Amino acid sequence: MSAGAASIGIAREPDTGWADVALTRVGRALDGALLAGMRLAFAEAIRPAGYDAGSLAASAVPYLDEALQREPRRFFAFLDDEPPPPAPRTIARRRIDRGEIALRELDSPYVPWHASPSWLACPENARMPVQHWTHDGGRPRATVIALHGFTMGQSWIDARALMAAQWFARGFDVALPVLPFHGPRAPRGARYSGEAFASWDVRRLNEAVRQAVADVDRVRRWLVAEGRAPVGVLGLSLGGYLAALLAGLRTDLAFAVPLAPPLTLGWLPRRLFGFRAPERRRTPVAGRLLQAAYRVHSPLAHPLAIPRDRTFIVGGLGDRVVPPKQVLALWRHWGRPATHWFSGGHTTPFGRTRIMARIEAHLRRFV
Amino acid sequence: MPTAAQTWSAIRFFAGMLVLTVVFVVAHGLTVLHDLVGSEPAGAGP
Numbered sequence: 196m197s198a199g200a201a202s203i204g205i206a207r208e209p210d211t212g213w214a215d216v217a218l219t220r221v222g223r224a225l226d227g228a229l230l231a232g233m234r235l236a237f238a239e240a241i242r243p244a245g246y247d248a249g250s251l252a253a254s255a256v257p258y259l260d261e262a263l264q265r266e267p268r269r270f271f272a273f274l275d276d277e278p279p280p281p282a283p284r285t286i287a288r289r290r291i292d293r294g295e296i297a298l299r300e301l302d303s304p305y306v307p308w309h310a311s312p313s314w315l316a317c318p319e320n321a322r323m324p325v326q327h328w329t330h331d332g333g334r335p336r337a338t339v340i341a342l343h344g345f346t347m348g349q350s351w352i353d354a355r356a357l358m359a360a361q362w363f364a365r366g367f368d369v370a371l372p373v374l375p376f377h378g379p380r381a382p383r384g385a386r387y388s389g390e391a392f393a394s395w396d397v398r399r400l401n402e403a404v405r406q407a408v409a410d411v412d413r414v415r416r417w418l419v420a421e422g423r424a425p426v427g428v429l430g431l432s433l434g435g436y437l438a439a440l441l442a443g444l445r446t447d448l449a450f451a452v453p454l455a456p457p458l459t460l461g462w463l464p465r466r467l468f469g470f471r472a473p474e475r476r477r478t479p480v481a482g483r484l485l486q487a488a489y490r491v492h493s494p495l496a497h498p499l500a501i502p503r504d505r506t507f508i509v510g511g512l513g514d515r516v517v518p519p520k521q522v523l524a525l526w527r528h529w530g531r532p533a534t535h536w537f538s539g540g541h542t543t544p545f546g547r548t549r550i551m552a553r554i555e556a557h558l559r560r561f562v
Numbered sequence: 563m564p565t566a567a568q569t570w571s572a573i574r575f576f577a578g579m580l581v582l583t584v585v586f587v588v589a590h591g592l593t594v595l596h597d598l599v600g601s602e603p604a605g606a607g608p
Contacts, residue, residue: 221592229585236578346582355590386575542589545596 215538215545219513222540226515229542236387251480255397255488257309263491270308270491271408271444280420281413283325294330294363298350301325301413303375305406313398315391317382320375323410326350328359328369337449337562338368338423340414342434348378348388357431358547365555368423372414374433375406395479397488400460404492407437408444415448425449425562427505429554432457432517432541436494439525442506443497450558451501454509455541458521458528459493461485499529506532507557509550516541533557 263269283299303323307314330336341357350371354360359369373380376391385391392403411428418426427450430438435456442451457463461482490496499506506529510522519536526534535553539545564572 218596222589225585225589225592228581229589232578232581232585234578235581236575238574387579539593540589542585543593545593547593547597 215512218538218543218545219511219540221513222511222538222543222545223513223515224540225542226513226540230515251395251397252484254311254313254399255480255484257311258397258401258488258491264487267491267493267496268444270405273409274412274444280416283417286324291328291363294328297327297329299325299327301372301410301417303406303410303413305375305402305409307398307402308405309398309402311398313394313396314402315376315382315399319382320380320391320406322380323413324350324373324379325414326354326359326369326371328354328363328371330363330366330368335422335424336366336368337558338370338418338426340370340372340411340418340426340428342372342411342428342430342437343374343377344430344432344434345393346377346387346389348373348380350378357429357434358551361547361551365551370414370418372410374437375403375410397480397485401488401492404437404440404460408440408492411437411441412445415445427451427558427562429454431455435517436460439494440492440497442529443494443500446500448501448505449562450505450507452507452509452554452558453525454544455511455514455517456494456508456522456525457517458495458524459486459489461487461489462521494525495528503530503532505561507554508532508534509544509554510534510536511540511544512536512538513540513543 258270281301283301286298286300288295288297301323303321305321339362341353341359341362343353343357347353347356350373353371353373354369357369357371359371362369374389374392376382376385377388381388382391392400394400415426415428418424427448428438428441429452430436431454435453436458438451439453439456439458441448442453508522508526508529510517510519512519514522522534526532535550537544537546537550544550
């Protein structure tokens with residue numbers, strides 16, 4: 196058993212050997228450097244200017260409502276509506292072997308659950324680019340909606356990280372939407388992709404997550420209306436969080452595959468943006484308050500809405516950004532579905548071909 | 563005129579972004595390299 200697997204009580208992968216242990220250590224080291232870089236870059240940058248601790252704590256209040264806490268599904272009540280499917284605009288297209296890659300664009304007419312000046316209404320975020328890989332011919336294909344992670348959102352990078360070409364080669368169509376406030380949806384003046392997504396202001400992050408769910412559901416409804424079912428979601432990191440959340444919200448998803456998904460966003464800011472030891476008790480908003488306010492969109496607050504065998508969880512043995520215990524929490528919450536643990540860390544999913552093969556073998560049973 | 567604190571914050575930000583860029587490039591390179599030397603063919607198709 197590898198050191199990483201043993202420490203978290205995961206059964207030994209069949210071919211875990213010294214090479215996998217070494218790769219996991221390399222992955223852990225690179226994740227350590229990633230966290231150091233994020234702390235260096237964001238610890239100060241993410242502190243909102245012009246806010247005081249009191250107003251930031253107050254930003255959590257709308258989401259601590261007793262009825263909402265008791266029934267968090269109410270936060271996503273819009274999913275029960277059945278509006279006409281959205282019609283995308285095609286901005287550009289190019290041919291590839293056996294198909295094409297089109298850049299499409301959908302509107303994102305999002306209305307915040309709690310209207311406040313914190314919500315950044317900007318024209319960039321009111322539209323959603325989707326890179327769409329489709330096969331030639333009339334045969335309907337299963338479509339993977341692939342969701343990128345925090346600070347990603349450039350289609351060419353997302354397509355590489357989420358292995359769009361490999362999914363396409365395996366016979367799936369792929370849709371890569373850009374999440375709110377990322378990539379081309381970032382407001383003018385943003386210093387990095389996703390800057391306006393993550394904030395100590397709870398209203399901003401909660402509404403951004405809710406908008407992401409609304410947007411991904413619009414993509415799903417468009418694809419289903421075009422006859423491209425079955426449609427499922429696969430997501431990496433923040434995208435994995437959203438994929439896991441959607442699996443608790445929609446009964447009609449064909450599958451859900453979260454990769455290295457964090458389970459509680461309240462725990463992440465300290466991890467990602469970090470605070471040196473003397474400052475740990477001086478985060479702008481108390482951790483417990485964040486946990487409670489973020490609960491409305493935690494996958495752990497929503498029972499799995501699709502059959503368990505239509506889910507597949509992937510985690511990294513050496514992941515220091517989303518440690519295995521977070522992934523295991525989802526695994527337990529979903530009743531122990533099929534999983535795959537790879538050697539490496541959050542930034543280094545070694546053995547991607549093996550990971551894809553395991554996911555595909557699982558999905559092929561019903562798509 | 564930016565204050566010393568603002569200048570220091572900007573330096574930290576850009577240094578951090580530089581670290582992140584290097585980490586992502588190295589990590590992606592290693593992952594792709596591992597894919598290339600792996601024994602399983604990528605994208606075999608259904």
